[in-house]
Amino acid sequence: MKKSILLIALIVLLLILGCNSKSKKTTSTEQELPQNPIIQKIAELKASGYEIVDYHAHLKGGLTMEELLKHSKKTGIDYGVAFNAGVGFPITNDSTLLANYNQYKDYPVLMAMQAEGREWVNMFSKENISTFDYVFTDAMTWTDTKGRRMRLWMPEEVFVDDKDDFMDQLVGKIVGVIENEPIDLYVNATFLPDILQAEYDALWTKDRMDKVINASVTNNIAIEINARYKIPSATFIKRAKAAGVKFSMGTNNTGKELGTLDYAIEMIDECGLEPADFFKPVKKEVQRK
Numbered sequence: 001m002k003k004s005i006l007l008i009a010l011i012v013l014l015l016i017l018g019c020n021s022k023s024k025k026t027t028s029t030e031q032e033l034p035q036n037p038i039i040q041k042i043a044e045l046k047a048s049g050y051e052i053v054d055y056h057a058h059l060k061g062g063l064t065m066e067e068l069l070k071h072s073k074k075t076g077i078d079y080g081v082a083f084n085a086g087v088g089f090p091i092t093n094d095s096t097l098l099a100n101y102n103q104y105k106d107y108p109v110l111m112a113m114q115a116e117g118r119e120w121v122n123m124f125s126k127e128n129i130s131t132f133d134y135v136f137t138d139a140m141t142w143t144d145t146k147g148r149r150m151r152l153w154m155p156e157e158v159f160v161d162d163k164d165d166f167m168d169q170l171v172g173k174i175v176g177v178i179e180n181e182p183i184d185l186y187v188n189a190t191f192l193p194d195i196l197q198a199e200y201d202a203l204w205t206k207d208r209m210d211k212v213i214n215a216s217v218t219n220n221i222a223i224e225i226n227a228r229y230k231i232p233s234a235t236f237i238k239r240a241k242a243a244g245v246k247f248s249m250g251t252n253n254t255g256k257e258l259g260t261l262d263y264a265i266e267m268i269d270e271c272g273l274e275p276a277d278f279f280k281p282v283k284k285e286v287q288r289k
C-alpha cells in the first residue's frame with residue numbers, strides 16, 4: 001500500500017516537472033520567432049529575389065548608426081543613409097560634404113546625398129557629389145511664379161491661389177528637377193501640401209501623372225515609394241510600372257523610428273511589382289580614388 005502511494009506521488013511529481021520544462025521550452029522558442037508579420041513578409045520577399053532596401057533613412061532625432069544597424073538586423077531591411085545638403089542644412093559646401101561622408105563611409109550601409117532646394121546644383125563639385133552611392137532630391141522646395149519660395153511640408157509657407165495652377169506649376173517643377181538635376185532618385189514623389197492632400201486623386205490627373213512618368217523614363221530616374229507619406233498612389237505606381245519606371249523604397253524618418261516600409265511593401269503585391277522593377281545604385285567602388 002505504502003509503495004503504491006509513493007509510486008503515484010513519484011508519477012505526479014514527474015508529470016509536474018515535465019509540464020514545467022515543456023512550457024519553458026515553448027516560451028523560449030516563441031520569443032525567437034519574428035512576431036511582426038511584416039518582418040516575415042520581408043523575409044519571404046527576400047527569399048523570392050527582392051532586395052529590401054530603405055534608400056531614404058536619416059540619422060535624425062538622435063538615431064545613431066549603431067541603432068540603425070541593430071534595426072536592420074532585426075527587420076532584414078538594408079539601409080541607405082542620406083545626408084541632407086543644401087541651403088539651410090548642416091552641409092553647405094564641399095568640405096562639410098566630404099567630412100560627413102568620411103565619418104560614416106566605413107559602415108555597412110549605402111551612402112546617399114539628399115540634395116535640398118534648387119540651389120544645390122551649384123554648391124558642390126561634381127566629383128564630390130559622385131562620391132556618394134546615389135543622390136536624390138524632391139520637389140518640395142521651390143519658388144512659384146509670384147516669387148514665393150515654398151516648402152510644401154510647412155503649411156505657413158504654402159500658397160495655393162488656384163489649385164489647378166498650383167498643380168501645373170508643381171508638375172513643371174518636378175519635371176524640371178528630373179530633367180536638369182544630376183540625381184538618381186526623385187523622392188517624396190507626388191507629395192501634396194496638407195491643404196490639398198484630401199484631393200490627391202482628383203488633382204493628380206492622368207495628364208499630370210504622365211508628365212512626371214515620361215520625364216522619369218526618358219532620364220532614367222527612379223521614383224520613390226514613400227512609406228511615411230504613403231505616396232505615390234497605387235494608380236500612379238501601376239501607370240509608372242507600365243511605362244518602365246524603376247522604384248525605390250524609402251521612409252524619410254524625422255525621428256528615431258525607422259519603421260518597416262509597410263506602405264512600400266504593400267504596394268509590391270497591390271501593383272504587381274517584380275524584383276526587376278526596383279532601382280539599384282551603380283556600384284561606385286571602382287570609381288573611387
Ligand SMILES: [Zn+2]
Nearest residue numbers: 056058114252
Ligand atoms: Zn529625407
